[in-house]
Structures are given as C-alpha cells and as structure tokens.
Amino acid sequence: AQTVTQSQPEMSVQEAETVTLSCTYDTSESDYYLFWYKQPPSRQMILVIRQEAYKQQNATENRFSVNFQKAAKSFSLKISDSQLGDAAMYFCAYRSALREYGNKLVFGAGTILRVKS
Amino acid sequence: GAVVSQHPSWVICKSGTSVKIECRSLDFQATTMFWYRQFPKQSLMLMATSNEGSKATYEQGVEKDKFLINHASLTLSTLTVTSAHPEDSSFYICSAPGRYYEQYFGPGTRLTVT
Numbered sequence: 001a002q003t004v005t006q007s008q009p010e011m012s013v014q015e016a017e018t019v020t021l022s023c024t025y026d027t028s029e030s031d032y033y034l035f036w037y038k039q040p041p042s043r044q045m046i047l048v049i050r051q052e053a054y055k056q057q058n059a060t061e062n063r064f065s066v067n068f069q070k071a072a073k074s075f076s077l078k079i080s081d082s083q084l085g086d087a088a089m090y091f092c093a094y095r096s097a098l099r100e101y102g103n104k105l106v107f108g109a110g111t112i113l114r115v116k117s
Numbered sequence: 118g119a120v121v122s123q124h125p126s127w128v129i130c131k132s133g134t135s136v137k138i139e140c141r142s143l144d145f146q147a148t149t150m151f152w153y154r155q156f157p158k159q160s161l162m163l164m165a166t167s168n169e170g171s172k173a174t175y176e177q178g179v180e181k182d183k184f185l186i187n188h189a190s191l192t193l194s195t196l197t198v199t200s201a202h203p204e205d206s207s208f209y210i211c212s213a214p215g216r217y218y219e220q221y222f223g224p225g226t227r228l229t230v231t
Contacts, residue, residue: 016188029191033219034154035219043208043210043225044211045161045210045222047221048221050218082162089158091160091161092137095218102166103218103220105163105212105220108160108163109160110158110159112158
C-alpha cells in the first residue's frame with residue numbers, strides 16, 4: 001500500500017518570505033499523481049498544485065512550485081512571497097494510476113503553516 | 118472549476134437519532150464520490166467510496182450499518198449517520214473526481230451529537 005509522509009507538523013514563515021513544505025511517499029508504482037491541497041480555517045479543501053509522475057518538469061502555479069524528485073520519492077512545496085492568506089493546513093496527497101485503486105487519494109498527516117506579519 | 122456542495126454545513130442532533138448529509142456535484146456528473154471524516158488538526162480519513170447505482174465500498178473498520186451511503190443519481194450522494202452517538206461528532210467531507218485526476222471537495226459538514 002502507498003503511504004505519504006509529511007514530517008513537519010508545523011511551520012512558520014514571515015510574510016513575503018519563502019517556505020518549503022516537505023513530503024515523501026512510498027510506492028512501487030511508476031505512474032501516479034501527486035497533489036498539494038490547502039485547508040484554511042474555513043476547512044474547505046483547495047487544490048494548490050498537481051504533478052504527474054511521468055512529467056519531469058516541476059509544476060508551478062503562480063507563487064507555488066514543487067520540487068519533484070521521483071527517484072527519491074520526494075514532493076516538496078515551495079511558497080514564495082508568503083501572504084497572510086497562505087496560513088492553512090497543507091496536505092500532500094498521492095493517487096495511483098492503477099484502475100484497481102479507483103480515484104482514491106492517500107493523504108499525509110498535514111503541515112500547519114503559520115504566516116507572521 | 119468543478120463545484121461540490123454539501124448540506125447542511127452544521128447539524129446538531131440528539132443521541133440515538135439519525136442525520137443525513139447530502140453531497141452534490143453542481144456542474145458535472147460524478148459516478149463516484151468519496152466520504153471522509155476529519156478530526157481537528159488531523160488528516161482526512163477515507164470512510165467509503167460511493168458508487169452511482171451500486172453499493173458503496175467501505176474502508177476497513179468503518180461500520181456499514183452506522184454510516185449508510187446512497188448514490189442515487191450522477192450528482193447526488195448521501196451519508197446517513199444512524200443512531201448517532203457523541204463519538205460520531207466530527208467533520209464530514211465529500212469529494213468527487215475531477216477531469217485531471219484530482220478531487221474536488223465539498224465545504225464539509227460539522228456534526229455535533231448531544
């Protein structure tokens with residue numbers, strides 16, 4: 001079974017600074033999808049960024065970018081120019097490309113990000 | 118983007134009663150939906166996969182008779198917590214698969230059992 005590990009329960013960043021959230025995963029598959037979701041205090045889950053394992057290029061969405069290291073099974077999220085609105089719990093998630101697993105997501109434990117003004 | 122709604126957003130019920138939570142995909146069809154449970158400051162725990170027109174698939178350890186799931190149409194799945202007890206108090210979230218392998222989440226339902 002696949003597992004996702006987020007080793008940082010909490011992180012803090014100064015407004016306008018850059019922060020990196022770590023995520024590692026364990027799988028024997030070669031094709032899969034990785035995601036970062038944000039859950040602000042409203043508790044609405046919001047997709048931040050996605051990465052297909054077959055793509056070598058790291059995904060980028062405005063201030064959010066990932067460092068995808070397939071061999072190391074690492075998928076970190078970098079937030080540049082941090083804003084107060086970035087304060088949230090961030091979840092790393094894995095989705096198998098195999099049909100037998102359906103569309104299930106495997107989540108990490110989450111990292112609480114605090115942004116200081 | 119795809120929108121998933123949930124109703125109600127917050128419900129308080131008395132111990133021993135049943136409560137139904139609705140999950141709707143508003144602008145797309147979903148043959149599959151997922152139900153999660155989340156405790157404060159913890160991750161999402163998958164409870165079951167809701168399948169349109171067939172039985173739900175429950176994760177190990179989830180009581181099928183307590184958490185009844187019905188996926189009656191391509192846009193609606195319901196979770197009924199039967200004979201609710203205070204330990205069932207939690208935040209319940211539904212989701213539906215998107216076009217690009219992601220999932221879209223509803224806003225969640227806070228259940229409080231007194």
